[in-house]
Amino acid sequence: MISTPMTAGLVRGALELESTGRGLAPHRLPARARAQNTDPRLAMAEAQPAGVRLRFRTRARVVELETLPTKLVYAGAPPRPDGVYDLLVDGKLTAQASITGGDTVTVDMATGASSHREGTTGVVRFADLPGHLKDVEIWLPHNEMTTLVGLRTDEPVEPAPARERVWLHHGSSISHGSNAASPSGTWPALAAVSAGVDLINLGFSGNALLDPFTARALRDTPADLISVKIGINVVNADLMRLRAFGPAVHGFLDTIREGHPSAPLLVVSPILCPIHERTPGPGDFDHEALASGEVRFRATGDPAEVAAGKLTLEVIRDELARVVSQRQDPNLHYLDGRELYGAADFAEFPLPDALHPDAAAHRRIGDRFVEHAFGGPFA
Template structure:
């Protein structure tokens, strides 16, 4: 077996890398953001490499990847482990669940947290013969340090040269409740669209933050989408008066670096608890100690008259905002209900009342791809050979 150190040249979809005592830790936000605003939720979300993958070319038939994971677990709740997904020449072959790693156990009733340490994990993949492109999708729900690649033939970094789709959204875009990393809805859509995904879905952190817009401004992309709303509601972080100008500013910042790039503004998908009830959101105490944690809305619908936000209010605000930016011919508005609406919720209910399951991620991804990447869609008119802006 040939041992190869994992360097940034093997990694796609990351913004930054941290060299640790063990190996290489990919980050989805650059160091300057993490230094200026070290919010624990943001740091946890950006450190989970949703959409990030190892990409290489090789003739090897045996490939081992050594990783060391870090995760958060909640006492009394069974949360699925992260996985590595193996794709060969764009076809899914295998998913391997991680073992070991470090974790912090949180008692949701008291907030107390306790750290634990565990061993690194070696994933053993069997590959078909001949030359091929291998993608290993890193877990969307645990951070990882990349330690080693071992193979029975040389491996080399690989770049497809495909157009890059840069997407920002909440935990739904991050991949919450999807079973494995290649099954989150942006990954599904990217495969169907034939593009390279750069995912800035940040669980609990799609809050119209200026630094996120600055990162998007400075990130090479052929296509851009921004999905806003649910986190602003379930954190009760803004009123309508502040929200609309903040979104204008967010889009203006992106346009500084991408003045003509097709950009889709997406409103929230259906979520019954927040359609007409403002935040803050909360974990339903009745679900503590059960097999399924569930969320609830704790606000008062009467607060809407005073400017509190619900998903219905946000959809109307974003639609109006997009109309007022009619001078931007490359800005498109997509109603999130066309991706997942009230009727869909009857057939595919959200298991925790907030996040879609794997089948619903696939549904959302397929619908977005059909909208965006079709010949007449906002991303369908750009020549695939166009140089990344």
Template structure:
């Protein structure tokens, strides 16, 4: 096996903003370092270090590839949570997925809030039996655990893969990051990107789609042929704004994106259906009874007080429609109703297992519907890639 020098490894990382050199290897980050310095939010820092949509992309004739990773996962002492995975995609087709078993855990006791680091060993993920001949290989890193890439090996030389696909930058909440998806290539944005034939940069940030000006500046400065933004659920979860301030913040967010991408197709996505928050404001919280039983489920704690424009998902959808209506001078701005991706009827057939996040089958449903509405003929991203929808 041929070891790829660490100095060459960073050139293979796609879908990240940067890589950090650590004592073990390279840690991909999805946001620039200045965002953490400016906001200092531990939740945002933890989420941006989880490499949803990030992959090692290269061309090779190799038939065997190995990647050595040192993951760090967030764990709860009372609750068993599914581990992340590493996926192999060859010439656009998902060929394998390997669950993570190694690495460290930052374990939090939800009863006390105390955390402890549980150290573990690196993990070697092997992908033997690749097809013969020249091919484009992508090793998709986990969407829900941060990782340090310690080594990459192959039985033939590798080189950065040429990629002329349009770049799609998408920002959203944990739903966009991929919470409850089983694999990194199975998150709804990853599925939609494959169907749309585009190069994904996923800025889905769990708990952190809060209309932050810093995130808008990141999107403004990012290379992008297509941009979509899904806003609302985290604002409701946090009970962080009122309708007046939310609408103004969204206008400012879109203005900032337009400073860097004045004519780029831009899709504003309203929230998917979430029964706990349709008519009930946040804050959102863990269901204590479910935690006691070893399960994670979320509840809305805002009661029936809807005074002063307190946001529910219905309020947020109406506000986003109003924002787009007032920006009718922007012919490249489009509104996508999240209920067309996952609505009340879908919740009967595909209930959200924790009350907030889609399961793997529902990620696929949302990804397919997004691709059909946005990438297919007549959609705002039509003819932008090699769409297969």
């Protein structure tokens, strides 16, 4: 087997690779942004490599990837399945594997306290691959922090050529991939593979909150196409009122435009989520369901407070449409998220935890995004 040094030239979708002493840890926010963040949930989310993959060209029939995974455990909740590694050969999903063991982070959802336990590395092995020269991608688990340790093959590898266009996307846990079956099954990954573009996914679970450091990361990342999916986290975090939301969106878009003055920029409002359509946040776990081993969410706000400026998804959509129209930017576009997943889709594919789409709904959203975005402003 031939060992290939792990370098940035083999990795797609990460903004930085941090040398940890145990390997290379992909990050989806740069060090400057991480230094300004104070939320441990965002620190965890940006270190989970959603959309990050190794991409190379080879004739190898056997590929081995050694990594150090970090497993996330919620105290009192059902065990989470091991993260999945997806192998794509010439754009087609060919094999899947997982690694047991690794480090473990245990989080107490009631207090937010966490503890860390070190473990050992593991290896995923893909064999019996076709022997012709091919483009190989290994998509890293979207919901499991992963440190890259080693790549071994039975034939030499070289970096695969870059695709013509880079799509930079920012969003919430739905963009991050919550409830998707595997990393190439998240809706942004499905859309990117279908459209033939290089994806940089800055979807951060619980943290699409219009943070200025995230806007600067979007500004400073080279890209041809940009989309920002805004709203659900602002509501379920109960982060701001209507008075602050509109100016914050303007500021977020202003910052992106500093680095991308004319790139197609698509603002996407939330998909349908009945618990928050007319009920403000904060969102919370359904503790009765949690006690029975089921993870579900609920909205705890008072709809009567909408008149005083509290935000719901209906209010968010109206305000985003107004902001986009007001800016009169010919390369700025608005997409109502219910075009991706609306009432009819909810009837067919209900949100299993009342907040996140399941694997089938991720595919529906990805297909619809290709239709509305890559068949529209991204064409």
